[in-house]
Amino acid sequence: MRPPRITPSEVDVQLAEKHTLANGVALYTLASEDFEVLRFSFVFRAGSAVQTVPFSASAAANLLAEGSTEHSAQQIAEQLDYYGSWYDVNIDRDYAYISFATLSKFFDHTLAVAEEILLRPAFPEAELRTYAAKRRQRLAIDRTKVDVEAREAFARALFGPRHPYGISSSEELYDSLTRRDVVEFYRRFYTAERCFVVCSGRIGDHELQALGNLAGRLPRRGVVEDPRFPAPETVHEAFVDHPGAVQSSLRLGRLLFPRQHPDFVGMQVVATALGGYFGSRLMQNLRERNGYTYGVVAAMVNFERAGYFAVATQVGTDVTRQALGEIYREIELLRTDPMPEEELALVKNMMTGEMMRILDGPFGIADVTIENILCGTDNYIIGENIRRIRSMTPDDVLKLARKYLAREDLVTVVAGPAGLGSRF
Template sequence: MPLDRTQAPAIEPITHFDMPHAQCHRLHNGANLYTLNAGKQEVVGLEIFFNSGTVNQPANGVSFFMAKMLAEGTKAHTSKQITEQIAQYGAFMEVQTGAERTFLSVYTLPKFLPNLLPLIAEIVTQASFPEEELENLKNISLQQHRVNLEKTAYLAGVQFKKEIFGANHPLSVALSEEVIMAQNSEQLRNYYAQTVAVQPFEVMLSGHYPDSLLKAIDQTLGQITFGVPAQKLVAAPAETAHKQRFFLPKEGSVQASVRVGRAMVSRKHPDYLGLKLLNEIFGGYFGSRLMKNIREEKGYTYGIHSSVVPTFNSGYMVIGTDVNKNVADATIEEIYKEMEILRTELVPTDELDTVRNYMLGSFANSINTPFALAERFKTVHFDGLKYDYYNQYIDAIRNTTAEQLQRLAQQYYDPAHMTEVVVGGL
């Protein structure tokens, strides 16, 4: 039967999703190896998770610089030699750090990973933090920091987190010139020795690969000897939401960066999934109410966006935009006006259905690669959730009612609990 191209295909609602589960294997040294064998492309990603981050750093900046320096030299290889060996196998390596974890990631063809595993194990156990490479990194970081200080958006983001979490919270600490220049190799080596070199880690392997890779990983990363596990620390919850306003003048700037938000709940909270749906309607996508009002109708900005950002045991909501300094107050007023509408009026059925379909379609599109599936696994793994969390997500998007959304808006969209940060010209 020929395809009738005059008729649009029927929309099939997503009601359930059977996500491939990561399998857990125990390496020789007791480390957990999580595997997701999926996809058809001959490519793999290997990630190592360390319990190292700003939550347990001895001084500001140490976690960041330790992570950036981890692959910049070992006792046996210089930074240049490491770079050349990675390039030889067409691989990509990066090290990232956050509040509670540091991630070493390598992406390559499965046939080349066994050749890189000894180097990866060497980086984990024998990083040397050479002075010359550290000085180069400090100079680069210093220049980037000075550039950032000229950006109102950067300054607003930093200040907003300080207002929400407190100035010294692991999620709000930021680099400064003094912090950058204070870094030294000895301090980085000591921190590395305490949090990476001998501490238990976890490993994630994702992509399309032969089972022989598991043995290769066990023969390298599985042979690393661990010391006594250190106490695992987690970042404290955000401070209780309360009304506050912060203005930072930026001389010569005609633009103002606006951040409005408050402390929120974690993924484990029963309100979280409903808040995700509410946020999408409010300002989470291009067709949101904030975009229609402040971008399309008022013409104050090219873009405005709101997000619900979860942390391990709390979270926060933030609305962000850049506007002309003369309309910053009017923009905040319109933000609160849209909040009030959600608090006092039910979301129309057609708008709610549109957002439901958008969110479910976006979710389906976000899990179409093995690396994306690995990210989904990391979310539930690190937050202590079960895999059915994603079916709970689908259920919440499909079934949360307009009345429930209004109740959430009444509880969480109260302007009396919002923090306002404005950075820009006078």
């Protein structure tokens, strides 16, 4: 007999304990004795939106471990490998995330390597030139793909080509990136004023003190003013010519608001119903009924200073117009016909289940904690968001779709072969 399905209506998520260090860095801890592992993440407000030299933000983040004042890149990598430690770098428009994970018994060794990477990177000229050449080649190859062309064109259409969230710099600018550019970016933005740390796992007094000592040594440089963001310059239709393409890449959506907005969670429900899971409306239409695509997704995307709704898919060039028509039609149905209670219940369960999956384990909780800190809140919001999701009604979905998804407000971008530009 199949066990009964249990859908939680309340979720009690561990709250991070906050410690403020002498240099002002906030250190958040999520202690757990269940596993003999530990992860600590340094989050710097050092994303590409604050760079003045193209690619300097990503270069600074990715070259941190490519040599220190004491060891070469190879020696650093060998030390991490020897202790089975995991090191990861991620950078987006707003933030750089530098993370280390280790078995508890090797914490001290891993922290010593982290200290070199974070406090004493050398940014060797030879490593920079190798990195820049590889990244230039990779970006040039990526930009031969219609999905990358559409993604970049969609950002330009939403924000404008001069906006930090919409800029697409030429890959040739990697050639003019200098070590001085990278060092200056690191000096200005990898500071105590622009950092917080989240540590999860088996954390005792020794680990807390040692990590606090490291984070407490991040230098204070004073407040660095971020570049002023121009007002978005939205274009509602854009076409990217890709001769010889056998598929078109489609992006539809519109500027909305960041995660702090009271309608963000509700619009996540709308986006999930439209294209957020395998049985969503767009998947049923474009894949199952019409065979236009292997997959389609709809989602709310969050930046620090903006957010947007987006639909993305790739279809055969011969059915581009038909696929766009079906996407518009499904969006319009959300705006005109109340969603059946059974469908909405499934969407709620899917969203709740995905949240439970993410929160399974100390590292997942740490990831959500970081996201909540960036949004100016704490883990209490998780339970509140679940309550919001569970309380959504078909009328709520209808009102949100009518308010935010009018056809005239949507931005449409197509990347594909010539001749399609006048067909949507």
